[in-house]
């Protein structure tokens with residue numbers, strides 16, 4: 001099933017769009033069933049928040065390749081950072097096979113692009129794990145897991161944005177291995193008997209509380225994030241990927257190709273920089289999104305929820321303790 005159809009079915013299934021007064025209801029949105037249709041009340045629209053409500057919290061955007069977060073979650077990462085998160089970008093592969101030039105040149109230029117992605121999204125620092133591109137299914141998952149656990153403990157990561165580890169039809173081993181290893185690392189980082197040498201070195205166990213999972217294929221979507229105020233940041237992050245991907249400088253290339261045919265598209269403006277930005281916004285993220293990114297248009301998705309631009313996730317957050325609530329309501333003096 002194409003993702004566009006999946007979303008259509010999801011909507012046709014009658015799932016309700018939940019939204020709290022502050023638009024950010026923290027709840028455990030784990031699926032009641034694995035069917036592709038979230039239960040009524042389980043879809044939350046996450047709207048822009050005032051001020052810096054996430055101040056003091058730490059976000060890790062984890063991607064196999066320099067273009068993954070910009071493609072599918074750039075608006076949400078920019079939103080969370082602008083609302084107070086301290087953010088870090090972790091890239092697991094070396095991107096040696098994506099782009100022109102020799103493998104060495106490709107690695108170097110993608111590394112530079114990835115740094116620019118972090119800057120565009122307001123992320124503080126980049127960690128490159130450097131596993132070979134397209135070969136993550138051959139690595140030691142246990143080794144990568146320990147490296148991610150180390151970073152989660154070191155940085156005290158509260159929230160992760162990554163590929164969905166359980167999305168079917170994902171063909172790229174870098175994507176599903178990174179996602180599955182990340183998911184295990186998120187909870188294992190909080191266990192004090194895992195890698196006790198970390199604790200001896202001064203790191204404390206620290207588990208991840210919130211996960212935003214994005215996918216290229218069918219996914220149980222239970223959170224729609226309104227990225228309207230950050231869509232230009234998302235454009236900026238995609239502009240940064242000049243070496244690989246379907247965004248970068250393709251707008252200028254299209255403008256040049258049309259000019260050779262004595263043609264122009266008014267929507268692309270009158271210079272290369274404008275052409276690149278308008279191409280990303282109107283074609284890459286919207287009109288030709290399915291062809292260029294493999295997912296429905298951000299604008300079309302937003303429209304279905306009464307928003308201008310949106311991104312979709314399977315969100316998993318902390319479950320409220322019913323025991324704590326019960327004690328608070330029922331405990332009496334001895």
Ligand SMILES: [Zn+2]
Pocket residue numbers: 064065067068172175
């Ligand atoms: Zn990728």
